[in-house]
Amino acid sequence: MSDSTPATKSRKPIFLTLLGIATCAGMLSMPVIAGPPNGEAMPDMMRFLGRFHPVILHLPIGILTLALLMEFGSLFTRNAASTRGIMFFAAATSVIAVIAGFLLFQSDLEADVTDRSIRHLWGGIAFSCVTILAYIVKSWTDAGASAAWFYRFLLICSAGVMGFASHDGASMVHGADYLSKYAPPALKPLLGGKVEEPKDPAAVADPLVYESIVAPMMEEKCWKCHNVEKIKGKFRMDSYELLLKGGADGAGFVAGDASKSNIVIRCELPIDDDERMPPDEKPGLTEEQLTVIKWWINAGASNTVKLSEANAPAEVAAIIAKQAPVVKTTAAAETPAVAPAANDKQRDDLKAAVTTVQKTFPGAVQFESQASTGLTFTAVSMRGKFNDDDTAKLGPVIPSLVSADFSASLITDKSLVLLSSASGLRTLRLSETPITDAGLDTIAKMASLESLNIYGTQITDAGLQKLSALPQLKRLYVWRSKVTPAGVEELKKKLPQCVIEMGI
Ligand code: HEC
Incomplete structure (x- = not known):
């Protein structure tokens, strides 16, 4: 120069x-x-x-x-x-x-x-x-x-x-919505973001087939080895795009043809086949889960289709109703019997609270089913953002929650204290949040809890043992936490009916 x-x-x-x-x-x-x-x-x-x-x-x-x-x-x-x-x-x-x-x-x-x-x-x-x-x-x-x-x-x-x-x-x-996420609504479309339409709070949960039904099955049986940290077979399954992209053997699935889809082929191999998924004769997808996944792939493997639009055949619909907590239609039978009139009154009372919460968090809270007074909550669209202050805003709906998904949010033990009134909670997802052992004290009192998701957290063996007070617990997901195999063994002794997914 x-x-x-x-x-x-x-x-x-x-x-x-x-x-x-x-x-x-x-x-x-x-x-x-x-x-x-x-x-x-x-x-x-x-x-x-x-x-x-x-x-x-x-x-x-x-x-x-x-x-x-x-x-x-x-x-x-x-x-x-x-x-x-x-x-x-x-x-x-x-x-x-x-x-x-x-x-x-x-x-x-x-x-x-x-x-x-x-x-x-x-x-x-x-x-x-x-x-x-x-x-x-x-x-x-x-x-x-x-x-x-x-x-x-x-x-x-x-x-x-x-x-x-x-x-x-x-x-x-x-992430693609980095700039648009918190932009004022008028700017959002310019920045490529979606403006969320507030949903009808009284609507019954109509979940996305992929996000609420298919992905949780894979989360349960596959993600512990195919995730951001462990990428077995160069294959990540923890998002739709990565699932489609596949691994060393090519695409994860072929939309429209389950029989050519790697994820299905691998799972249907004989249990002692070296290539079968999961490996080492570990329990994999159940017949029923495979039926749903095959149906989903054959129907085009969309990640935007809702259950109501998907025309699931009776067999599949029955499995889904049984498996996915958000769409449980038997809820009324599980919640203590209430006279229909009292039930309606309770729903009407709740609707106002739900509407208020919906204004702050569109689409996040819904009735579990038409007849139920149970509510489902999901922070899935607020990953990395939803925090303790936000949990506080859920206030009046908390006691009615039956299913809550806080995965990858910022909530800490403080939020768990706020959730202590959710005594009917059956499914709770806290994976990849900053919660610690101390927070599990409140969780240990949620007597109805059936499924708890705490993978990717700082939970240790000491915290894990607190869960032995949960008589209904059937599924527990703990991989990528500080929990050790010895800690899992100890809890298994106290909760023999509980399947504890630990990863390898
Ligand atoms: C215990 C760990 C573990 C679990 C659980 C697991 N996998 Fe795998 N997976 C592996 C390993 C290791 C490989 C690489 C070796 C191989 O290709 O066989 C692999 C490879 C694969 C591949 C081939 C990727 C490629 O393109 O090479 C597919 C497809 C697959 N897994 C599907 C699944 C599905 C579906 C599930 C859930 C039902 C699952 N895996 C659960 C460990 C696991």
């Missing part, structure tokens, strides 16, 4: 221009030459260098922003300093960020190659190329060419491309 004093005005930046063009050409051809990523074939050094991408990428963003601000300022002053030097650093650091990002893309073992990651790669390269171009044009302007407005135009383009590329990057790391 030569300085930009008037003395050098006549020197044309030809070498620089050629170098810039060559760099752009190099970056543009990189993905084409390298072909699709194959993480395993790459040396660790590439992975190591690639991981600097998230650090470096902020440099060109900051530097370019500075150049933009200075250029804007120069509109109002006569002797503003040239932004050429700054643009050199913006261009150079953008190239480094692109190369590191490219290494990350090519070498990361867990890389999810999605449309978004490919778009992000090209977006990053485009950003770098426009920045280089802007720098070249600025060099020519400083050398006497009259292209100041073209330079400013390129600067703005560069900032625009940067916006798109970094939005894709952020969405890859933090």
Whole structure:
């Protein structure tokens, strides 16, 4: 980089221009030459260098922003300093960020190659190329060419491309709704978010087939080995997209054809087959669960279809009614018999409370069934957000809860104290929350609890033993917690009827 004093005005930046063009050409051809990523074939050094991408990428963003601000300022002053030097650093650091990002893309073992990651790669390269171009044009302007407005135009383009590329990057790391999630409703559609329509609070739970019926079955029998930390067979099953994407053997399922779907094939193998899932003759999906999963796949494996729209044949409907707590239709028989009139009155009283809560958390609370006075709650659309203050807002509906899903929310032991009035709770999901052993004191008093989900928490053996006071407990999920096999054994002695899923 030569300085930009008037003395050098006549020197044309030809070498620089050629170098810039060559760099752009190099970056543009990189993905084409390298072909699709194959993480395993790459040396660790590439992975190591690639991981600097998230650090470096902020440099060109900051530097370019500075150049933009200075250029804007120069509109109002006569002797503003040239932004050429700054643009050199913006261009150079953008190239480094692109190369590191490219290494990350090519070498990361867990890389999810999605449309978004490919778009992000090209977006990053485009950003770098426009920045280089802007720098070249600025060099020519400083050398006497009259292209100041073209330079400013390129600067703005560069900032625009940067916006798109970094939005894709952020969405890859933090989830697609990162920006739109808390945006004011008027802005949401612009940012690609969904505006949630408040649902009719009196509506009976009409669950999504995948999310409420199929996924919980796999959560129970498969996720402990196929999750974010354990990716057996390079296969994660803990989201619809990853399930579809599959693992080393290809897609997890073929929509419309269960018999060609890996998840079904693997589960239907004879129990002593090495490839059967789960391995080592561990108890897997039951016949009934497999029937439901096969039906779901054959019907197109949608992740948006609701139970009411899915036209489940009688056999499947019967299994679903029996299995999934949210759609239990036998609830009335399980809750103490109430005279119909009293039941109606209770429902009417509750409706007001439900409506209030629905205003704050649309769609989160619903009646378990038409006749029941039991309520279901799910924080699934508020993962990573729902916290203790929010639990407090559930106040009046808490005593009527029969099923509550707080998985991956931010609730702590404080919320569990608030839930102590939920004496009829049968299903409670607290996986991946910051709860600790202390919180289990309240849970140990929920005498109706049948299923408890505390995987991915800090619960230890000491906390686990508190659950021995739960006579109805039939299912307990504890993998990725601090619980040890010895702790599980001890609890099993006290709760022989309870299936404790521990992972391996
Ligand atoms: C105890 C751990 C464990 C459990 C539980 C488990 N798996 Fe696996 N799974 C593995 C291991 C290990 C592999 C890799 C070895 C292999 O391919 O057989 C694997 C591989 C697979 C594969 C092949 C992935 C690929 O593309 O190579 C599929 C499909 C699969 N599992 C489905 C399931 C299903 C469905 C369930 C639940 C019913 C399940 N697994 C439960 C350990 C487990």
